[in-house]
Amino acid sequence: MAQGKKVVAIDIGGTKIASALVTLEEGAKPVVEFYDKIPTEAKKGGQQVLANAIKMARRVIELAGEDVCGIGVSSGGVIDPRTGDVTYANDMMPGWGGTHLGAELTAATGLPARVLNDVHAHALGEARWGAGRDASSCLVVAVGTGIGGAFVERGSIMLGAHNEAGHIGHVSCTDAAGVPCQCGATGHLETIACGPGIINRYLELG
Ligand SMILES: [Zn+2]
Structure with a gap:
């Protein structure tokens, strides 16, 4: 791993979406900056949740400047980490299942995105x-x-x-x-x- 890689971290839960800029350095504990959170608005549906997640990612990228190399996402629901898709979500997040979360974040920001289930x-x-x-x-x-x-x-x-x-x-x-x-x-x-x-x-x- 290169020295001081910066990635955007996004955590999408049923209640809030949290974001931060994380600096990763070989052998050192990651450094977390610009921690922020907004309501998920899960009941408004998957499209609204996606829009909120994109908004959070863009805000961190803007604060970080130009040297961000990717987005790491954790989300509620069943996630296929190979595709970055939300394959299933329960009634706590209606309409979230079926969202191409990783691809949508990449399309919106131009950065590679990796997605994992939040507990994983x-x-x-x-x-x-x-x-x-x-x-x-x-x-x-x-x-x-x-x-x-x-x-x-x-x-x-x-x-x-x-x-x-x-x-x-x-x-x-x-x-x-x-x-x-x-x-x-x-x-x-x-x-x-x-x-x-x-x-x-x-x-x-x-
Ligand atoms: Zn059960």
């Missing part, structure tokens, strides 16, 4: 710079309004055949038998162990 991206960061730094493998579990997960093995994300490997919120759990999951199935871990799931369980048990 989080796990990669955690494995390289965080809790997993000194380990050869690392399982990251993200507990929030849902439960996401990702497995990093020797610096590489395990993607699986459908780019959904490590999403442990949707494994079967006997305590959740019969409880409907937002994925459409029943009995998944997420239904009783994510934030809202814990509250529902608490109320149910009185």
Whole structure:
């Protein structure tokens, strides 16, 4: 890697879109500048989310000057990192599934863009710079309004055949038998162990 490569980082979640300029230098912890965030406006549909993401990327490029070499994106939903497409998104981001996110960002900025699922991206960061730094493998579990997960093995994300490997919120759990999951199935871990799931369980048990 060349010294001091600058990339735009964009994180697209259900609530906010965050952006920053990140300087990568061989062997050094990345330097983050120009951190900013705006509402995703997910309920307005995929086109609005895309427009907001492009707006954020352009703003960082403008602040950085001319030496930006690419865009790294993490997004909610199922992402195909080979194409940069959002292949599926649930009702939290209506119309986001089917967005050619990487290609659209490249078309709008002229820069190469690489896209990962947000939990996969989080796990990669955690494995390289965080809790997993000194380990050869690392399982990251993200507990929030849902439960996401990702497995990093020797610096590489395990993607699986459908780019959904490590999403442990949707494994079967006997305590959740019969409880409907937002994925459409029943009995998944997420239904009783994510934030809202814990509250529902608490109320149910009185
Ligand atoms: Zn499920």
